[in-house]
Amino acid sequence: MTDEELPPRQLLRIRGYSVAWLLPLLLLVLIILGDVYTHQRFRIITWIVLVPGTAAAICGVWTTAGFAVVALLAYFLVDIAWPLQYRAGLADFVLVAVGGGLATLACAFRLGVERRMLHMRDVVEITRRTVLRQLPATWAGLENAAVYLTADTDARVGGDFYDIQPGPYGSRVLVGDVQGKGLGAVATAAALLGSFREAAYHEPGLADVAARLETRMQRHGRHVAALGRGADGERFATALLIGFPVRESGYVGIVNFGHEPPLAVRAGGVAGGVRLLSLGEGLPLGMSEFADGPPRVHRVPLAADETLLLVTDGVTEARDGTGAFYPLATEVARAVAEDPRTADPARLAAMVRDGTLRHTGDRLGDDTTVFAVRRLAGWRPELLPVRGRLRP
The missing domain is CATH 3.60.40.10 (PPM-type phosphatase domain)
Structure with missing residues (x-):
């Protein structure tokens, strides 16, 4: 199987080890730092919902679910560190929670589609090799x-x-x-x-x-x-x-x-x-x-x-x-x-x-x-x- 035929998450490998989790982790850190070091009237902690969404595109289901939980926890800890009048509040907390859950479901769906596509390609390759003998x-x-x-x-x-x-x-x-x-x-x-x-x-x-x-x-x-x-x-x-x-x-x-x-x-x-x-x-x-x-x-x-x-x-x-x-x-x-x-x-x-x-x-x-x-x-x-x- 060539690199072009592998799912995206399998392409992000170094010496056989997956490094796909590095991108959502980097995004998580940048959003937290950005929220901490910006003005109180420019809160970006809600952007943390992008972290499990990014993981859903390139990581596995359990990794995506882990980032959904970490993103929710990070939102809570960073938000309560601000004075009450500057907190994003419960509504955005629910948004991050729902976003993480949907991202996990989307990841499971993506992997299912990828497995079906790979199976179809295997069938095509077997059919081709059956017709065109070596x-x-x-x-x-x-x-x-x-x-x-x-x-x-x-x-x-x-x-x-x-x-x-x-x-x-x-x-x-x-x-x-x-x-x-x-x-x-x-x-x-x-x-x-x-x-x-x-x-x-x-x-x-x-x-x-x-x-x-x-x-x-x-x-x-x-x-x-x-x-x-x-x-x-x-x-x-x-x-x-x-x-x-x-x-x-x-x-x-x-x-x-x-x-x-x-x-x-x-x-x-x-x-x-x-x-x-x-x-x-x-x-x-x-x-x-x-x-x-x-x-x-x-x-x-x-x-x-x-x-x-x-x-x-x-x-x-x-x-x-x-x-x-x-x-x-x-x-x-x-x-x-x-x-x-x-x-x-x-x-x-x-x-x-x-x-x-x-x-x-x-x-x-x-x-x-x-x-x-x-x-x-x-x-x-x-x-x-x-x-x-x-x-x-």
Whole structure:
């Protein structure tokens, strides 16, 4: 859990110990001193009602209740020290007492809301991790790194997804983004990932995997529409499906479902740099009725030391304060030129993450996925984690 996800009172810590109580204590002392050393016609002791109110915002229930009692006691002792004609009196005493009680109740309510919010975030995180399974850094002959950043708009979850599936016909990669947010988008992403994991293992051709994904998207849409959730049934998803063949290492197969094309990143040498893999215009998953035919598989040359960088629109549509988009290709080329090691998947994903956050001022407009993958150096086809005999 990050600092941004902790309740405010837990953020006020030094070496693991809470210091949230220092602020209301300081306020208490200042009000008492101010009342003692000001003119008798300018009494501020009644302001002591602010002390439990301040504690309610940053402390626990028992601490707030303690400050409510201390504030009431301090009011009584300071007030009776003044001559009778200058005392604030019983009415203000009751005000401080009622204020302390209300502050304690408000603190209990705040903590209850915070606990519910944290529970909801835990549920969201568990749901996300269930859909997006954790990948080893080296898996299926591929070195990979993934970054998932949530915009957390109105505490909703998005539909970004990614996975690698090894199989007898090679390793397949899927990265995409379901239109919309909420549990409906997560359910759609889960349906597509489930279909991908089966089809990518069993289907010999990448076009067959793509057809299975489109069929699953259509079936899922009809199912949710039959349940009366029409908006969820009309969702679509952009995606990139990439196949790394078992026997041939000089190219990859790519099917583009209306997604931003990937970047091929390479460090060093005359051929070093960044190139955009132009894949034409493909329709998103769920819109096959508008297509002229089955999805096209693009055969794209890819050197063994080139890293494929795949991102969702959280990166490509990231804007700064002036409305300018994040210049992804330019920034990647600059970073690789300055440090060739940036082409490594882990460094590349981290660089794009940091650049996107810096460009937007840490204010993401959409859930953001950065996925970098390249062939593992020294890898051999027989090392694929697949049982049974490899097929050519």
